[in-house]
Amino acid sequence: MKPSILGHEHILRLLPSLSSQSLLFTGPEGVGRRAVARWYAYGLNCAKGFPGCGDCASCRLEEHTDYLEIAPEAQTKTGRKARNLQIRLEQIAPREEGGESLLEWLSTYPRFRAKVAVIDGAHLLNEPAANALLKVLEEPPTYARLVLIAPSRELVLPTLASRSLELAFGPLPEETLHGLTRDPEILAYAEGSAGRVRWALDNPALFNQLVGRAQGVLESLAKGPAQTLEALGPLLETEGGLNYLARKLGQSLPPEDPRRAAALLAIHQAQEALSAYVGEDLVLSWLGLRLWSVMAER
Structure with a gap:
């Protein structure tokens, strides 16, 4: 099911026309970067194209088979809260133990048209993981799109950022958030983040x-x-x-x-x-x- 997007109309208009296989979404937490990445994946795979019809076999999927998110693990193997958040090598490249890696996932053809992988926290890649990802960015499969998410371009390794087209997401205007709430305390807390508004309301x-x-x-x-x-x-x-x-x-x-x-x-x-x-x-x-x-x- 394609996600609903609040704001960022200029980015939504631009995305369908881009040919770059690697994108870098920068901006503050909670402004909608992940939601736009999912919207992008559904649009690429929709039988009728962007913005996604909502009725075809691809759009009806709640968990899309051609969409993958990779993020730092919030807990250690012992179950404690992780203090040093990082994306590790085994999340990017195949290893003897662990779940499916990015490279393994990309090695098979998409069920529909394109596979979209999101690296949520590209600034938190450790060095081996970043080197492995660099190889993917240099020669991605023709059916692959990679979306790196980070607070800013400067926090991402230059070798990765230079191979990605940046799309900058800013805080949403307060008027846009009025569609969710007009509570001044919540709006002060949100600082332009729809994610924070939804968290406060929930x-x-x-x-x-x-x-x-x-x-x-x-x-x-x-x-x-x-x-x-x-x-x-x-x-x-x-x-x-x-x-x-x-x-x-x-x-x-x-x-x-x-x-x-x-x-x-x-x-x-x-x-x-x-x-x-x-x-x-x-x-x-x-x-x-x-x-x-x-x-x-x-």
Whole structure:
């Protein structure tokens, strides 16, 4: 069943005319890059062409046989949450153990017209996996299309990015998201991401928990560093918590207030440190002290 797309009309108009076998979808999380990749796969395989008729044998498939997504595994083999997310070699090239790899999947002809493989997190390919994928990009089967998904072109290895045509996805305008909700709290959390809006609507209890935790941090900033540190802990456990806190802090201080820029910079630096796998306890302690000291300035 072809997915419904919110926004990105210019990309949807462009995709059917592209002949490139390797595409790079860049942009923020949740704006629709995966949904467009699935839309692209259904259109390529539809008996009537784009945008997909919804009635042919290909379009009626819930799980399309000619569509494959490869992403980092969120859990380790022991069942624990993976801290070092990466796409490994065995996901790209055949190995003695494990499930079907990308190369094995591409070695057979499509059931319909084209096989579309999505590398969801192309910036997280480890070196052996990236080298194996490079060989595919250099000589893909004629029936294959590969879609690499990453936050930006700069984060993808140049050898992979140079062989892919980039399509940049931006945050959706708030007016576009009004088709889903007009709740100002949800829209502030979403930051142009339809995926975040849908998550908030589908999980109201968790979203209300996020709002409450962010408010708790804001209130703690007037009490002391220990209280700020205590309030930040639960917020860091919440998906998108720091982004939402930054948005709320930005709204609570006028643009000319120097504390606003300093607080937002501190949150950005904390996010970069977490992305670099700096210990969460260390980041939490630094951010709590930094935010409190910034907001204590008058």
